[in-house]
Amino acid sequence: MGLRTIGGWLQEQHVQLHMGRWLLELDDARAEREFTSYDDVRGLAEGRFALYIGIALTLAYGVVDVLVLDELQLDVSLVRLAVVLLFACAVVVTGRAIWVGRHLQVSSVVLLTVVLLMLGTTLGRAADFPTEYLTTSCTVTLFGAIGLLRLRMHAVLVMAGVYSAVCLSLPGALQGVDALARNVAPTLGLAAIAVVIGFSLEKLRRTDYLRQREVEAEQARSDELLHNVLPAPIARRLRTEPGAIADSAPEVSVLFSDIVGFTPVSEALAPEELVQLLDTMFREFDELCEARGIEKIKTVGDAYMAVAGLPEPDPDHAASLAELALDMQRTLARLSPAWPSPIAMRIGIASGPVVAGVIGRRRFTYDLWGDTVNTASRMESHGRPHRIQVSAATHALLESRYTFSDPQVVDVKGKGPMTTYFLLGSNL
Known part of the structure; x- marks a missing residue:
């Protein structure tokens, strides 16, 4: 596209961030599509690392489960193993399925929803875990996903809602006034913090993306001016070869x-x-x-x-x-x-x-x-x-x-x- 890239649009149309309905987006529709495609490509590349982290944390929690329950329970181990296998399958799919890259946000939401249900609701029914223990596991999963999978605000809001629903549906979470006071405010507060973190990270990524495109646009403009003065092969040599x-x-x-x-x-x-x-x-x-x-x-x-x-x-x-x-x-x-x-x-x-x-x-x-x-x-x-x-x-x-x-x-x-x-x- 030459200068008619995002960087060119920044100069010509003054594309800027705006916050409509708490959802970050670029003023220019084509620029927005370019950014989301770029962001998803990066998210897909970083997603495999996030999945490996998820496997490691799940295995670590499997060891902690024994300390919390004072014994090894087969149902709990099977749930942890299912989560590990789910992450492992996701690693394979992200490397081979093209549609995952094209629909990364939806795929991430589906995966995380299943994982939160397994780590919260399913584990809560499989054993007598403390509510705070399960909530902590879900919180670590949510915050890690927002940072490592590059979730954007649409996905962050959905996952904050799923997280709140899972945590508040845990056994004992809403039983009695004391439980209500202990769990509702912290859960909703952590969900709100997750939204703020997701908003800040996406804004930072968008700002960095725009600045990068501005630099590329200026470089392209400089190259174009240089090529108008010198033949293209000579211009390339002039940038790389010292001396005459x-x-x-x-x-x-x-x-x-x-x-x-x-x-x-x-x-x-x-x-x-x-x-x-x-x-x-x-x-x-x-x-x-x-x-x-x-x-x-x-x-x-x-x-x-x-x-x-x-x-x-x-x-x-x-x-x-x-x-x-x-x-x-x-x-x-x-x-x-x-x-x-x-x-x-x-x-x-x-x-x-x-x-x-x-x-x-x-x-x-x-x-x-x-x-x-x-x-x-x-x-x-x-x-x-x-x-x-x-x-x-x-x-x-x-x-x-x-x-x-x-x-x-x-x-x-x-x-x-x-x-x-x-x-x-x-x-x-």
């Missing part, structure tokens, strides 16, 4: 383009209009580069620079740039009626080795160096309007698939006479 980033590429193609007569046009337009026209044109050029896997290097004024074969190798780099150049000509012809006067473009392409790297510490940029870059620049500056001039190296890579003009010798500044060609179109 520099690579040599033996075979790439470099393109330069420039608008002919741009200065008079710029003087005839308001700044906003000029920027808008350039932005429209360069946006379309960027889309053409992205569609063909070509890396835009930079724009300088009305000039545009791109490379094929970097940072990802492209065995057909020359053809990729040839198609880009032809597309750029067609794009310019389509957009030129919007300009105040007819415009033309010179395009130059050269192929060969280059050195590429990231320079600068602030406002850094990914750039290219080498004779191939200089040659491509000269192909553009010594070219003609509406024409695509290529070097002899580029021509050699494309001559079987593209149509070219006859060779011409151009006296290139700083390089002397060079044989060049004009790309006319594709043979396909």
Whole structure:
């Protein structure tokens, strides 16, 4: 989903916690579904640990039963064994049944209800346990489940009600005024404490979740900005590799383009209009580069620079740039009626080795160096309007698939006479 995750919604819609009817939830319905899914996945992962804890505590209580009753009773042992087997089965099911993860809250409520009934009502009928002993066992189970199974408020309220009903139905819990005073207030008080604990833990989890998504959103936004400045592989390296980033590429193609007569046009337009026209044109050029896997290097004024074969190798780099150049000509012809006067473009392409790297510490940029870059620049500056001039190296890579003009010798500044060609179109 990219930035359109929970973190993105936090920034765009100001999603916050609210407490409607004592049930925590997020303002945005989709964000709420994302959180509950995330919370249940974590709860499922932690649930197996909680079940193992339940098995250990049940076995420990089995030992304490002997001390409380002064003897080992078969019925009590069978109930404890049944609880252990129930927890063990739950461990197996949570690892294999997909529906448990999708309905974790309901599954937890069902499991805990059965366990509380067995630890309270069934044990109370199996032996003459003190009411406080059974209540303590149920309380430990309830509080442990709320913390370890990540129960949310719907489930917490249900379990608080089940807990109260089980504890108040124990033998002797409501027999006489003294028993009523001893058991009702503590039971309801512990149930209320359980609700408060469940509320606080869920609020803490939700707050932590939102903060985590905010961090992820900011990281994604930072990555997006970085990728707008640098190629994605270079951006990843910049985050992980210390020092300067520099690579040599033996075979790439470099393109330069420039608008002919741009200065008079710029003087005839308001700044906003000029920027808008350039932005429209360069946006379309960027889309053409992205569609063909070509890396835009930079724009300088009305000039545009791109490379094929970097940072990802492209065995057909020359053809990729040839198609880009032809597309750029067609794009310019389509957009030129919007300009105040007819415009033309010179395009130059050269192929060969280059050195590429990231320079600068602030406002850094990914750039290219080498004779191939200089040659491509000269192909553009010594070219003609509406024409695509290529070097002899580029021509050699494309001559079987593209149509070219006859060779011409151009006296290139700083390089002397060079044989060049004009790309006319594709043979396909």
